Amino acid sequence: MCESKLLGGLGFRHLHLFNLAMLAKQLWRIWSYPEKLLSRVLKARYFPRSDVFSASLGTRPSFTWRSVMAAQSLFRKGCRWRVGTGEHIRAWDDPWLPRPRSFKPITPAPVVPANLFVADLVTPDGLDWDVVRVRELFWPEDSEVILGLPLSRTREPDLLVWHYSKNGRFSVRSAYHLACLLDDRPGSSSLGEHESSWWRKVWQSKIPNKIKVFVWRACLNALPTSANLHRRIQGFQAGCPLCCAEKEDVMHVLALCPFARQAWGLSSFRSSSLGLDSQELSLFFCFCWALWWCRNRKLMEGECVNPAQVSPFASHYLAAFLTQSAGAATRCASPIPSRWQAPPSPFIKLNFDGATPGDGEMAESIAVREAVNLALRKGWRSVVFEGDCATLILKLQSPMKDCSFTGTIVADVLNLASVFSSCRFSLVKRSANAVAHFFAKCAVDFVEGDHIVPPAAVPLLQLDSMME
Template sequence: MGFQDLHLFNLALLAKQGWRLLRNDDSLLYKVYKAKYFPNSSLFEAKAGASSSYVWNGIWEALDCLRKVCRWRVGNGQTIRIFKDPWLPDGVSVSSLIEVDENLKVHSLIDASTGWWNVHMMRALFNPNLIQQILKLQISVNSEDSLYWSHEKTGSFSVKSAYCFLQQNQHLSYWQSSSGNSEAVFWKSLWHLKLPKKMKIFAWKACQEKLPTYLNLKKKYVLDDAACVLCNQAGVGVVLRNHNGEVVVACSKVEKEVSFAEFIEAIALLRGLQLCVQWGVPKLMLKTDCLILVNALNENSECLTDFAFILQDIRRLMAAFQEVKVVHVNRLGNLVAHLLARHVWLINDICMWWDFCPSFISQAIWLDQLAICKDL
């Protein structure tokens, strides 16, 4: 039937009920449970209790799954506690360089006049690596803080991803120790394999999380940040062409504090729209090789992560045109934009070409024009 462990599958279903309570705190069911089981705390801080109902005990057991995977999307920051609530990607913990109130809210890190992060405030509280993680988050002071499910791109809970998480978590717990009976059999078999000793030691270290990975070095405070040192910035490439495929303007731009691939593609789309608005282009066809972005814009589907904030900006600009189409192309069909994006490693901020194309994209432009001629 698609699942192997009935207990974990049942927990995933119960976690779905917990997710519904989190997302619908104005429902009658939520109000009844809150009045009885957590009148003076949040759902995540609720207790089971000796006289709890069978249903509540089941939901309470599944809350641990939600606690580990759910993250806060920062809106105005009024709800989220900086040091106690999970609001940074990948479960990055927040610690301060100085002694501050442990119940301090995220809104204290936001500049009310600009609606963006107060960098001066953060420099006084956090180390530079943590600040870079925070600056990657998109915020909207006009929106409420909300929870999202971090194991789905859209941020919406799914039983499938919850079940996969529970399986992985169970397997991780199972192999963390080599002292149990079944584990002992595994380790005994490993050490008796006819392999070089260094390979067996490497396998043991990998299973025991003892390899010097970025994440493990961060846990031991050898490194301050688990992110790749090459991922602090990215480049976007934008090209505006007429119906014949001729270049009107091309642009390469450095974007700092980016978080994931879809976000970079969305930023490129946003920059292209901003450029076309200034040029007074009435009709536009937007091409990208990011299918997730295309579906999100064409289907107007719900997104619960901070990715939704940039989607709002894109939709707002799209409304300024007489006609806009968002279409998906394969990576080769978007080669010109990718070449422009790679060019940012040779510039400091932005580089633009008007009415002609730079030499490093000329061949890709020519190939695109051939494809347009074939379509005609």
């Protein structure tokens, strides 16, 4: 029951591990809000000259502190530093590389220089890595990771982040998953990729949740069939209520019973089909559930269902569910522009996009920073920046500090954008960002500069001009 859904469980929380995750949240709060009364009291009592990372249990600890310290190991294993200026991060002693699980360099620390800080690996202007020195001090496995880290152009301070969440902020959910990953209890299930892929298809199918649970129970032989009840209840009859067979198990209900055979024969499914797409698989699950529903109808109410009605019933049931789900999604969706539109006066609009074989959001973040710098160089005061990366636009629009991997660049963008009289960051669809997307995909071939328009981009520009 406590195993992940991808491992054949139901995803219920293991109480001990979940409790550790909840306690780790208190450590995160103590670190993040040192001015709070609880943080000041605990620091004065248990770690007056250190922090929560190096704090110890101490003598005669209270129940509260003893409980919180039980999660210190979990807290340490999930936190790392995000490089800002690098002035407070020790290159070999502190966790700062985005590479689980130690987050520290694997290169042995040199004798000289001692106590090296990350700031010592940056050029004097603080804008780029000192590539020569990084490659001299670190093995290639470390140097490539280090050189791929973004550096702040506005001297953002170093920030402690939670590695196992996308936004860099602590969450009980991610801490619980980390605790499960680190848990080495005997008996933990370990399924192959094939089994995990099957369970992923089950839980991601667009069917009602009760049918997903039915499929899960059927796969684990956990349905209350007569055979299963006979093993648990002394004297219980194991016969099938539909055909009066001596033994009714899951396979009998869904495939071997004469009623099921007739229903399958009248359906659109064929035994020769070796693969089903997602829609057919959803209908298959609904059909199996419909067989179980007919069986219960006969058992509980004594009503016999015609086998020819099973397939239409399953199809109509699934269609009604999908229609209702699509309606709910449509009501919740917000309109996003799908065509480029000219900005209102006196605004200047800059569309941006980024393309890279690696982290797409990182490329988009660098692109919007370059767009802001371009607007500043041109002296524009009222600017609209449009992009098609939803996660990046949400970060730029959010009032909360971004602690993610790209948060350093997001902070640079917001700091630079504060100079404008008026500035907006807007999300558009890819079709409304076609020209910027074209430039991003072909950027490797553009060597003329930012003032030359390649001939291949002219048709896209003409199409956008017609939308003004």
